[in-house]
Amino acid sequence: MDIRNELNGQLRIVIVGHVDHGKSTLIGRLLNDTGSLPDGKVEQVHEMSRKRGMPFEWAFVMDALQAERDQGITIDTTQIHFKTEQRPYVIIDAPGHTEFLKNMVTGASQADAALLVIDAAEGALEQSRRHAFLLHLLGVRQVAVAVNKMDRVDFDQYRFEAVSQEIRAYLAELGLHTSTVIPIAARHGDNIVTRSDKAPWYEGPTVVEALDAFRPQQAPTELPLRFPLQDVYKPDDRRILAGRIESGRLRVGDTLRFSPTGATATVVSIEGWNHSQPIVAAQAGQSIGITLDKRIFAERGHIAHHEEGAPHVTHRLGVRAFWLTSEPLAVGKTYTLKITTGEHRVTVESITAVIDIEDLSSTPAKAVHRNEVAEVVLRSRSPIAVDLASALSRTGRGVLIDGHDVVGGCIVVEVDEGPAASANTTEVSHAVTADERNAANGHKGGVLWLTGLSGAGKSTLAMALERALFDRGWQVFVLDGDNVRNGLNAGLGFSAEDRAENIRRVAETAKLFADAGVLVIASLISPLQADRARARAIGGERFHEVYVAADLATCESRDPKGLYRRARAGEIPDFTGISAPYEAPESAELTIDTGAVTPVEALGELLDYVDGVFGRNALKRDRV
Amino acid sequence: MTADLDYLESQSIYILREAYNRIDKLALLWSIGKDSNVLLWLCRKAFFGRVPFPVVQLDTAMELQEVYDFRDRIAGEWDLDLRVEQCPPEADMDQTLPPLTRAAARKTEGLKNLLRTGKYQGIMVGIRRDEQATRAKERVFSPRSLEGDWDVKDQPAEFWDHYKTRFDEGTHVRIHPLLHWTELDIWRYSKREGIPIVPLYFAKDGKRYRSLGEKNITFPVDSTAGTIDEIIAELVVTRIPERAGRAMDNEAEDSFERLRSSGYM
Numbered sequence: 001m002d003i004r005n006e007l008n009g010q011l012r013i014v015i016v017g018h019v020d021h022g023k024s025t026l027i028g029r030l031l032n033d034t035g036s037l038p039d040g041k042v043e044q045v046h047e048m049s050r051k052r053g054m055p056f057e058w059a060f061v062m063d064a065l066q067a068e069r070d071q072g073i074t075i076d077t078t079q080i081h082f083k084t085e086q087r088p089y090v091i092i093d094a095p096g097h098t099e100f101l102k103n104m105v106t107g108a109s110q111a112d113a114a115l116l117v118i119d120a121a122e123g124a125l126e127q128s129r130r131h132a133f134l135l136h137l138l139g140v141r142q143v144a145v146a147v148n149k150m151d152r153v154d155f156d157q158y159r160f161e162a163v164s165q166e167i168r169a170y171l172a173e174l175g176l177h178t179s180t181v182i183p184i185a186a187r188h189g190d191n192i193v194t195r196s197d198k199a200p201w202y203e204g205p206t207v208v209e210a211l212d213a214f215r216p217q218q219a220p221t222e223l224p225l226r227f228p229l230q231d232v233y234k235p236d237d238r239r240i241l242a243g244r245i246e247s248g249r250l251r252v253g254d255t256l257r258f259s260p261t262g263a264t265a266t267v268v269s270i271e272g273w274n275h276s277q278p279i280v281a282a283q284a285g286q287s288i289g290i291t292l293d294k295r296i297f298a299e300r301g302h303i304a305h306h307e308e309g310a311p312h313v314t315h316r317l318g319v320r321a322f323w324l325t326s327e328p329l330a331v332g333k334t335y336t337l338k339i340t341t342g343e344h345r346v347t348v349e350s351i352t353a354v355i356d357i358e359d360l361s362s363t364p365a366k367a368v369h370r371n372e373v374a375e376v377v378l379r380s381r382s383p384i385a386v387d388l389a390s391a392l393s394r395t396g397r398g399v400l401i402d403g404h405d406v407v408g409g410c411i412v413v414e415v416d417e418g419p420a421a422s423a424n425t426t427e428v429s430h431a432v433t434a435d436e437r438n439a440a441n442g443h444k445g446g447v448l449w450l451t452g453l454s455g456a457g458k459s460t461l462a463m464a465l466e467r468a469l470f471d472r473g474w475q476v477f478v479l480d481g482d483n484v485r486n487g488l489n490a491g492l493g494f495s496a497e498d499r500a501e502n503i504r505r506v507a508e509t510a511k512l513f514a515d516a517g518v519l520v521i522a523s524l525i526s527p528l529q530a531d532r533a534r535a536r537a538i539g540g541e542r543f544h545e546v547y548v549a550a551d552l553a554t555c556e557s558r559d560p561k562g563l564y565r566r567a568r569a570g571e572i573p574d575f576t577g578i579s580a581p582y583e584a585p586e587s588a589e590l591t592i593d594t595g596a597v598t599p600v601e602a603l604g605e606l607l608d609y610v611d612g613v614f615g616r617n618a619l620k621r622d623r624v
Numbered sequence: 625m626t627a628d629l630d631y632l633e634s635q636s637i638y639i640l641r642e643a644y645n646r647i648d649k650l651a652l653l654w655s656i657g658k659d660s661n662v663l664l665w666l667c668r669k670a671f672f673g674r675v676p677f678p679v680v681q682l683d684t685a686m687e688l689q690e691v692y693d694f695r696d697r698i699a700g701e702w703d704l705d706l707r708v709e710q711c712p713p714e715a716d717m718d719q720t721l722p723p724l725t726r727a728a729a730r731k732t733e734g735l736k737n738l739l740r741t742g743k744y745q746g747i748m749v750g751i752r753r754d755e756q757a758t759r760a761k762e763r764v765f766s767p768r769s770l771e772g773d774w775d776v777k778d779q780p781a782e783f784w785d786h787y788k789t790r791f792d793e794g795t796h797v798r799i800h801p802l803l804h805w806t807e808l809d810i811w812r813y814s815k816r817e818g819i820p821i822v823p824l825y826f827a828k829d830g831k832r833y834r835s836l837g838e839k840n841i842t843f844p845v846d847s848t849a850g851t852i853d854e855i856i857a858e859l860v861v862t863r864i865p866e867r868a869g870r871a872m873d874n875e876a877e878d879s880f881e882r883l884r885s886s887g888y889m
Contacts (some may be wrong), residue, residue, distance in 0.1 A: 004797075009627075009628060037863075037864075038863050038864060039863045039865075039867040040865070041863055041865075062757075078753075078760040078761045079753045079754075079760050080753075080754075080757075080760060081754050081806055086887060090804075102780075102781035103779070103781075105781055106763070106779075106781055106782045106783055108783075109783030109784055110783075138783065138784075230638070230641045230642065230645060231641055231644065231645045233671065233672065235671070235672045235673065235674060238672075240672065242641055242670075244634065244637075244638050271672060272669075272672075273668055273669050273673050274668070274669065274817070275671050285630075285631060285634055286630070286634050287633075287634040287637035287638050287641070287670070289672065294793050300645060300768070324781050338786055343640075394784075397784060398784075398786075399781075399783070399784065399786040401790070403790070404788070404790035404791055404792060405780060405788070405790075406781045406782070406783075406786060406788060409781075409783060409784070419801060477702075
């Protein structure tokens with residue numbers, strides 16, 4: 001082979017399929033028969049097989065780990081390089097075992113195309129289908145199928161046709177284009193590199209010919225510009241916005257708009273290092289840095305684009321998600337959604353359907369378990385700049401993070417452009433930015449949401465905090481549950497709907513105050529998790545929940561308004577704690593047990609917390 | 625004909641910038657070989673001329689003299705924040721390891737000592753998947769315990785360029801910005817960019833170093849390649865593995881896996 005073939009654009013192929021259908025064997029054979037194995041490898045494999053008392057095991061070429069060879073399964077994804085006459089390849093071996101799906105996803109996500117291996121005798125089993133479905137979600141659109149172990153069915157044409165029909169139909173339903181289904185016997189090299197004489201009825205390509213027919217993925221240079229920011233550098237007097245162009249093109253002189261803030265500026269330069277000539281244009285796939293004509297607020301996660309063809313800005317999106325962890329995804333749970341470099345706290349509003357991998361039917365569900373695929377609606381506290389995956393895949397997909405771990409992935413299938421989505425335009429039309437307000441006030445605006453039983457000490461604590469912060473020069477105001485019922489919410493009663501509406505209105509009002517730069521202390525029993533989750537979604541990232549905890553006996557003994565006595569007497573129906581439930585917060589930012597600390601200590605704790613997250617130091621951190 | 629190199633470069637710069645943004649207390653491990661030289665070069669591209677974190681060399685005092693000369697010259701010319709860390713002696717190593725593997729383990733221990741100081745949370749290493757089969761299983765962001773242990777059977781999901789950048793206390797992360805490069809890519813890129821190279825890589829008297837390691841456990845291979853172009857031509861046709869001159873790799877079936885599980889680069 002000469003150097004030109006070598007440079008003919010490398011193609012990344014992932015080999016997927018059910019466990020034991022022969023993926024690693026196929027790869028071992030492929031490497032050997034194309035002369036891609038280094039000297040000594042075959043002897044090494046002979047030795048490894050002999051030591052384990054096995055016949056020559058091609059899979060050992062790929063399975064590098066001791067445990068993999070001992071158990072005869074592939075545990076983690078691996079990559080190996082090989083060449084055909086036409087071009088170099090990276091082969092990605094993905095484990096077929098359901099236990100290791102996250103490793104399969106890791107491998108497959110990097111592929112230009114896939115080869116799905118199916119056992120001729122067994123047909124498309126669960127993991128074959130799951131892998132095919134995930135290929136589709138991961139954005140791998142080119143798939144060829146190898147029907148393996150044809151020697152076990154005597155190269156029977158009818159058996160091959162049956163397996164072939166079944167998988168073609170399944171892939172077509174997923175919208176995956178299958179060019180080719182190939183009968184092979186990987187162990188013996190049939191139809192891998194050389195055409196097998198055992199299947200004279202087959203006229204299609206060999207595996208190598210099928211691989212050579214795939215096209216490398218092209219960077220989407222002709223689609224609308226998406227330039228998500230990774231970082232902002234100040235190496236000298238320049239302020240360089242750095243990131244990678246995910247789609248489209250960008251030129252010096254272009255006017256860019258940044259979502260979700262809506263800020264606009266013009267590109268003055270595309271910065272480089274060790275370039276002999278100034279760079280005037282850049283395109284999808286390039287990691288670049290730009291300078292702008294004016295200093296706008298722009299940070300990691302913001303997406304630059306042209307005026308035409310802007311991304312959606314929304315607080316609510318429908319996604320198709322795949323779940324990789326044992327703790328199920330459930331309604332009401334909060335995760336971090338990361339799309340390109342932007343991170344957003346999202347709450348699961350609903351699970352529309354869990355998809356059955358076997359027949360692709362949908363069933364409604366309350367939770368999504370490990371390895372399942374589902375349609376889910378997410379609500380974000382902050383506005384998200386996003387695309388539909390069908391239009392712009394790279395800015396239309398993301399990962400879900402729980403704690404420190406990536407626990408799932410999703411593609412965006414629906415964007416709710418409801419009234420909440422107009423945050424973009426609101427922010428632009430204000431002549432004063434949130435940063436300016438914060439700087440003027442010396443603290444950030446925000447919502448401190450105090451929840452707890454009646455008598456837990458919410459109002460006392462709220463009023464004391466208001467006084468203390470006011471005395472320090474803060475813009476601060478208490479929205480008290482009882483007080484708002486006299487005015488804003490005078491028309492509302494105590495039915496479940498009215499209580500939920502009461503909380504929603506307080507949350508919306510609190511958000512407005514927070515937008516105006518005020519620190520709002522909302523003091524409401526707000527007994528239900530779902531209502532508080534909604535208040536959180538409205539308040540955005542400035543919403544902090546404080547659980548004012550005190551056990552029922554303590555509250556009842558305090559009974560400042562005599563309400564417990566009346567509730568016990570049956571005079572107040574649905575009284576929280578007595579005849580209606582209180583769902584204690586599971587993930588409050590702060591918990592203060594007023595039964596265990598003195599009021600002075602409680603206030604001290606709260607003050608420290610508020611100072612930490614909304615005070616001067618918090619402002620400084622934001623600027624770094 | 626170098627569009628593929630542009631892609632590799634861009635991907636590595638993306639990874640470097642993610643690491644710099646997400647990980648506090650970052651350092652780059654510089655072996656002074658061809659790969660970590662490319663890595664340094666990419667840092668200068670990613671951060672517009674400067675390498676904005678310390679560059680650590682784990683020294684066993686067993687490198688060849690040309691390597692030390694090169695280190696001192698480049699560190700000065702590129703204004704690197706170079707930190708040389710001494711590795712513990714071979715006598716302190718796990719005596720159940722085969723002897724040559726034991727010698728290689730000194731670097732692991734040197735690295736562990738460095739991590740125990742708590743000075744660094746992220747260590748960037750210029751390893752590549754095509755070098756060795758267990759490296760092929762690596763993640764770009766690979767979490768390790770403080771002792772450097774690699775839990776190869778339970779690695780994080782890593783897809784669509786979303787890396788694991790959040791960690792529990794007491795862990796650190798290895799970052800591998802060159803994982804997707806091949807040996808040939810490294811040479812082609814070094815040539816295109818004019819990156820300085822330790823002269824030991826070029827053939828002298830029919831031998832050259834294909835992979836640089838300490839002088840007691842690394843040996844030159846037969847070659848007549850005296851220029852980068854000749855090295856590239858050699859690599860296109862060779863069937864000899866890159867680490868053939870690394871004695872410890874082939875001592876036992878799992879010697880490299882054992883080294884890596886306990887923290888080797």
